[in-house]
Amino acid sequence: MLRISEAISDNPWRMKRAIFFIFWSFLTLLIVTIPDATGSATATPTTAETPTAAITAIDPLTGTPERRITFGGNSGYQPFEWEDQGMPLGFNIDLAKAVSKAGDIPAEFKLGNWAEILEAFEQGEVDVLAMYVSDERARLFRFSTPFYVVNHAIYGAPTQLPIPQPVDFTGQRVAVETRSYAHEELLAKKFNVELVLTDSTEGALNAVLLGEADYAILTESVAENLIADSELPLESLSPPFWPRNYAFAVQFERKDLYAWLEGALSQTIASDQYQAVYEKWESEIRPGRDSYIQVPFYVGYTALAAIALTVIFFLTSWTLRLRVISKSFDLGTAMERADRSENNAQHIADYETETGLCRPHYFAEMVDKTLKQKPASCELMIFKLVHLSEVRGTLGQAYSSELIKHITMLLKDQITGPSCYFGRGIFAVFSDPSEIELFFESLSTKQIEAMPYAQYVAGSACFPEHGSACGVLLDHADAALSMAVYRNKHRLVYDSSMDPSTTDQAVVTAFRTHSLKGMYAVFQPQIDIKTGQLIGAEALVRWQHPTLGALTPDEFVPLVEKLGYISQITKLMLNEAIRVSALLRKQNRPLVTSVNVSVHDLADPNFFETIKSAVEHFKGEFCDLKLELTETSFSSEIGHISDTLVRLNELGIKVSIDDFGTGYSSLAYLSAFPIQELKIDRAFVTGMVEHEKNCNIIRATLVLADHLKLKTVAEGVEDEKTLTLLDELGCSVAQGYFISKPLPEAEFLKFIDNYLA
Template sequence: MRFSLDPTADRRTGGEFAPVGVTHAVTVSRVLWTLGFVVFAWHGAYTTFNIGRGHWDFVVSQWTPFVVFLLCAAASAARALSDRRDRATWLVFACGLGFYAVSAACVAVAAQSDSPRGFPAASDVVAWPMYPLVLVAIALLVRSQRSRARADLWLDGVIGGLAVASIGVVVIFDVIIDPQAALAGSPGNVVYVLGDLLVVGFGIGSCALLGWRPSRALVGVIIGFAALGLDDTLYLSAQVKGTFVPASGLDSYWVLAVLLVAAAAAWAPSARQLTHAVTPRSVVAFPFVFALATVCLAAYEGLTNRHNTLAVSLTTLTLVAVVVRFALTFRAHLTMIQETEHDAITDDLTGLGNRRKLLRNADLLLAGAANERPVALLLLDLDHFKDVNDSLGHAAGDELLRVVAARLTTTLQDGDLLYRLGGDEFALLLSDAESEAALRAAAALVAALDTPVDLDGLPVATGGSIGIALSPDHGRDIGTLLRRADVAMYRAKRTQTRHAVYSQESDGQETTRAGIQLLGQLRRAIGDGELAVHYQPKVDLRTGSLIGAEALVRWLHPDRGMLYPDQFLPLVRQHGLMHAMTDLVLDRALDDAATWHAGGHPLPVAVNLFPPTLGDVDLPTRITQALAHRDLAPTTLMVEITEDFLLGNLDRARTVLVGLRELGIRIAIDDFGSGYSALSYLRELPIDEVKLDRSFIAPITHDPRAASIVRAVIDLAHTLGLTTVAEGVEDTETAKTLAGYGCDVAQGNYYSAPVTDCDLLFLLASAPRAKLR
């Protein structure tokens, strides 16, 4: 089979390529419809303006509708060949129009024989099946967009359909036509009007099932049958009043209305399937707008003292449906409130209560503690959980937390309440529990953690440290108990006793309290982006030009002033904050680099990456996205790593570093020589730069052995094609000595202390290529 690459054909069929036959079927459908429109235009001119009147008057006036309707049915059948998803829809639609065309032929035959018209006439019996077939086609069209719909949407559809039908019945049979006269004089034509109303009402009701986002095809069917209903109403009115003239303009309007119906098949594109419910405020308002219209209709009926039984019945059914819809809406609102409240106090991962639920329940229990009913709070923190996340990934860490939560739950007694406060921290609240009961509960929790957890076939040993605080002895409010249980838990970690009860002596240790307070402040500072980044200029030793900068994190503490990394990095590493802090520093450094580049100073920036950040195999992708977001080249960034990380994670480091290097990001070993230096790193890893630690650099002017080592490392690095950077250069003599050894780059207070991004930009702007010293 030959295929077409026509993009419009692709969109119509929903496939990657459209068969040539499918494309031709679309064309045939539109050609057939267009031909029908041409016949209609000629017929309209013939009947309205008497153009071409002659011997063929009867044939033209009576058989033209049959020809047009037959072309419309054929156009719908051709559409079925081109639309694989809605094929059944358009085949049923074509059958309905085919019945209507045969009905038009019956009308022409009956007119030629001048036989009296009975009820129901043969043409009526043939035409009426069109309405149920079109209803089925609409249902299929809706199902192709949404296979399932909520109960409230179905009810909205019923309300819309009933409201439209009741309004139409009142307008047509109370305002335009006398219903008794219509039923007595032309009962068959009443059926047509009611059928049109049924289709329009069903179509509008179906829009509710689609979230009031109907396809163009459905809108076209609704508009077409609305036009057909108007023509049938005018025809019925003329029949009742005795003013109908055969071969008049009403016949042309009739043909036009059917053409509008068929246009949905010939011209409307395929509908897209809806994947979710749409519930904006305007959508919810639709059924209530219909309800208001129905109420106004009922008021009109009462004020005019009319007794249209069908209208009253439809209005009553509409109002009943609206009441049921109100009830469903109210119930859904209550359910949403309950679910929202449940979600607000439940941990998504483990299903346990969260911190908010702990605070709520603790207030109730501690109200009893005021009457000397003891309450115990146990705070548990898993040991080495961060290592599981770093080595096996966050999915494994989540599974570990779920297993741990399930095991801890098995230790609970009646009245015990277990919560997950976040991360790897759990809390157990015991009512009417003395110190002995709290210790027994702690021992049970510890025992539940003794068995290793199987994670993807790998047994992972886990444990925990538990701090215990008792009320009323250690506090009468949950905030105090949480803080003191935290103090006891850290004492248990420090002494490796698995669990500890709070004591005044432990809380009196200023270092412990200060450490806990500093950790909380550090978490907030990282979360709120309050850490600062300063930049240490890097200088070319041959030219004295500023050629780069190293990003250094700082913390302007509200009470302690400027804190340097050695004062808070241990807390960052110990409590799993390294990922968040590294992301913050990296984003800030790249933002500043983008500012420098925009100002005409394309200065590279170096960022230190510590474990466990470099153990993340997704790191190259994240860094690439960060660079692309700021329109920066990969060469703008240099990643600095430390030797201590490489010692224990060489294989994973190699994978991550190779990924970074392939992207064009440069790699440097920071503090080379400060640890257990392995020269094999320079061969095995994609290193671009070696940074000599300040402990090597400082003594080179007075220690010949230190000078020999530095010179040897510089020579070796140059042999391997690597750049050498000297850290901690503090004076002129050291700078000259390094330049004499052939060192490439230097940094230190001799050139400039670390400066802010604005100061560095000023330094860059002071000369085309700033020279320091």
């Protein structure tokens, strides 16, 4: 005891905190134990202060309403509160019963899932509800003295990497209980996560087990009990965080109920009933491992109540006084640890762990705070370490990490404003333009000797010329960075010409949301040059955009192919080609229809099944479909693509190389894939009559095709002279405006009728 007393006296702050709690308990006990008119002490409010409780029953003898206090609870929140065969159980339930008994008003319980019970509480169907205390809830409800402190933790499969804090969840699917504190906190902090809402803690754990969510944020005690009882293959992937006070809440306007509740709870704590309830449930409400915070408040309150009684009734008891100081010291220590835990959690939330630089959300906060002070001029620069993946692959992860640390050290040494690390070698800084200029010079030249394989590219935006908020400056700096990469420049400052095209934005939005309204197929006929017979057609995409009007393929196909959305066009064209081919076959005039596909389409493991399903759906024939392989890029999945094409060949589908000779991969395709046809690009065909070089290129292509036993198609045939020359050179098939322009379906079918007549 003496050692504890000395420890407190050596720390004035702890002494002040201990004295504060002693004084608080003394006042509380005085309020609870003030004698009534008869001279006896009571904790029950006067008749005027008796709470307006819910009327739940009529006394059969007197016919008068019976007063009840309805306590709400979560039916699946073991060990705090749950329902077993209609019986409410748990720590909160037993504490509510003790409070009810101390306040001399019977209690009843209404349990359900948390969202339902919270709504019932808000609508007045429930009088008292135990919940976490938060600033937002404190604006809506009155809270009693806290009676426990509860942590949260992150849960997932044991194979997943630890997650220190929710801020590290970026892009993940996170399961939470609907309207829980975790749900409210994730929304308030605007973490970049996909929320998976469930009706219970068990539901959130099951969402992770079923793969519907990557992680779950849950109350530690409840989740640990469920995982242990059900032997779930899940575990905590974080230290405890978000320590919150647990207290009873009542509606803000019900002052009489609040006065009754606070008095009854104080009497429960002072009479050691709280300690009895806590000791009954201690083994379950404390998680099965060490925690930063999980200290029951009764440790302090019981001791403080004891010292108050000692002051009133046993002023000479020095031993009890030392015991109270000791307990108060324990409570102060627990609160100090809670403060440290919250500060640590906040630091982890605001600063990136690898570099110690600001996380993006905190960087934005600091920049906006500076901008509100209206500085004369500032610059926001985003710079990127070029070829980081190649550096990592060539020189190793250790070198890559050292490179990031080297940049971080330069930032901390030379930049006074906030700095941010976005990951993947991308940094942002905000400071005085001259300071940023000197920093980038040293980064690019003088300091490069420390890390000789580092190359940088940057984009900047200036305040106030380019924006007055961090979000705007970031967007403009990012646009400048993208343009610097595109133009192969070391660094560019934003100007309005760098803004993305509104047409491109509308196109990307349409493909991202699968809103391809107005997109359709046109068909350009192909004829056999020797016989003049109509033998096929190519399906080509057109788009009558709802707001942009008619768009040519050149305006959207290269963009969506670059962004990886081309498969949506391919699927639409395949369906249209197969549908029209099936229609023509039913009319006894079969025609092979060609569709452009990319190597990325063929690399899709579902591509074969997509074609097979479409043919079966439209009741078509595989031999009526031809795939024209475009040469815009080459894939590393040669084996898989070749296998897919072989399987399609076996079904009767032919494969052609489109625009042969214009792409770098022509000969590679001939070597790697089962090809039956070469399609000569219009760039050579259009000028072949006037230009001997074009004619010689086509002649050489036809010789190559003849040696490889491949069929040839010339596109871009605009006149009869070109068609005649192609015939003389030995080309098989022609396509172009001399035969027909691309036609919508109805006109194409009419063209066939006229051609065959």
